[in-house]
Amino acid sequence: MKKLRVAVLYGGRSGEHEVSLQSAASVINHLDRDRFEIVPVAIDKQGRWHLNDVSLIQGKKSLPVFKDAPRIVLPPDSAATGALISLGGSGEAKAIDVVFPVIHGPLCEDGTIQGLLELADVPYVGCGVLASAVAMDKEVAKRLARDAGLPIVSYVSLRQEHWRKEKRQVAERVEKNLGYPVFVKPANLGSSVGVQKVKEAGDLTTALANAFQYDVKVLVEVAVDAREIELSVLENPDSGADPLVSVPGEIEPNHEFYSYEAKYLDEKGAALIIPAKLDADQIRRVQDIGRKAFLSMECEGMARVDLLLDRTSEKLFFNELNTIPGFTSISMYPKLWEASGISYTELLSRLVDLAISRHKRKKALVREFHV
Ligand SMILES: Nc1ncnc2c1ncn2[C@@H]1O[C@H](COP(=O)(O)OP(=O)(O)O)[C@@H](O)[C@H]1O
Ligand SMILES: [Mg+2]
Numbered sequence: 001m002k003k004l005r006v007a008v009l010y011g012g013r014s015g016e017h018e019v020s021l022q023s024a025a026s027v028i029n030h031l032d033r034d035r036f037e038i039v040p041v042a043i044d045k046q047g048r049w050h051l052n053d054v055s056l057i058q059g060k061k062s063l064p065v066f067k068d069a070p071r072i073v074l075p076p077d078s079a080a081t082g083a084l085i086s087l088g089g090s091g092e093a094k095a096i097d098v099v100f101p102v103i104h105g106p107l108c109e110d111g112t113i114q115g116l117l118e119l120a121d122v123p124y125v126g127c128g129v130l131a132s133a134v135a136m137d138k139e140v141a142k143r144l145a146r147d148a149g150l151p152i153v154s155y156v157s158l159r160q161e162h163w164r165k166e167k168r169q170v171a172e173r174v175e176k177n178l179g180y181p182v183f184v185k186p187a188n189l190g191s192s193v194g195v196q197k198v199k200e201a202g203d204l205t206t207a208l209a210n211a212f213q214y215d216v217k218v219l220v221e222v223a224v225d226a227r228e229i230e231l232s233v234l235e236n237p238d239s240g241a242d243p244l245v246s247v248p249g250e251i252e253p254n255h256e257f258y259s260y261e262a263k264y265l266d267e268k269g270a271a272l273i274i275p276a277k278l279d280a281d282q283i284r285r286v287q288d289i290g291r292k293a294f295l296s297m298e299c300e301g302m303a304r305v306d307l308l309l310d311r312t313s314e315k316l317f318f319n320e321l322n323t324i325p326g327f328t329s330i331s332m333y334p335k336l337w338e339a340s341g342i343s344y345t346e347l348l349s350r351l352v353d354l355a356i357s358r359h360k361r362k363k364a365l366v367r368e369f370h371v
Helices: 017-030 112-119 129-136 138-147 160-165 167-177 201-211 260-265 280-296 332-339 344-363
Strands: 004-011 036-043 049-051 083-086 098-101 155-159 182-186 196-198 217-222 226-234 249-253 270-273 302-310 316-322
Touching: 004 017, 004 344, 017 036, 017 344, 049 083, 098 112, 098 344, 112 129, 129 138, 129 316, 138 155, 138 217, 138 280, 138 316, 155 160, 155 167, 160 167, 160 217, 167 201, 182 201, 196 201, 201 217, 226 280, 226 316, 226 332, 226 344, 249 332, 280 302, 280 316, 302 332, 332 344
Parallel strands: 004 036, 004 098
Antiparallel strands: 036 049, 155 217, 182 196, 182 217, 226 249, 226 302, 249 270, 302 316
């Protein structure tokens, strides 16, 4: 059988560029070589696409972005059907069968790349434009989750222009509605960039000013003294059937919360506990929230759903949904599937197959209308 050519996109123009280099290294090392031929495509921090030689990056823990590797583009032109075109005219066009975006954060995971892949008419792994965009915006995601009957923490959503004009009124509103402590976070970011815990009124303005550097919309949420529970969700290959959910895992940060430092700078920043120590009823409730969150945001392919479990009341809250979760071999998403009986390599094969069958389903839709 002819091997499928999988373009693995990595790097990207976001604060999570470095995380992507590690996730993609792991994906490339685990993709089934009997079924797939790998085409590694690095997106540098300026947004330029480079075609890399797989033999130079195989076996690495973090992928390099070679600046002198040939530049390529994916034209937003369905006639080219998934051909990577070389810039500078030297190389030939390289046809690809499917794209696996292993990039995190804004301009990567938020529907923008997915939009380009739709225009180029090439199958791609993971959520489509709508779910990607919705899940990236923590506030819109919460609204959809709430609409599906899922519990969320109380929050206030602030716009930069409003906050600049009425800082004092905004602080009063936060105090009146939420009290302290609160979490302040940019609406559209990840990796805990700009996320701060504020314990008293005097620190709110500084935290907001910091968060507004990263986004024009900022959320202020009640801080829950919570255990952090995560769950992996996978689209059901039986189209239309309920998505598959993994066993839940738990993150135990060794910092005040699961900050950027705890995630990436401190090697012992957090422990991953798989499976999470929960009773049968809690597991059932966590999985139910995971399934409903995936469906409420109209996800496709995969998502990792993050929840908060209040230590005192034992209430569960939906916190956020990540459409391109971390994919290193020690990351929660693949680890939870391993613990649930799906190996890393099998998981990747399933994701590619899901991408191809979704593309086929969409292709069958009528695009022109004649009376
Ligand atoms: N409302 C909250 N209550 C308690 N902890 C929170 C709350 N919101 C965020 N946190 C802490 O901050 C971390 C990062 O926030 P999160 O909303 O998950 O953003 P990110 O997309 O950057 O991961 C969480 O993993 C958790 O440790
Ligand atoms: Mg998070």
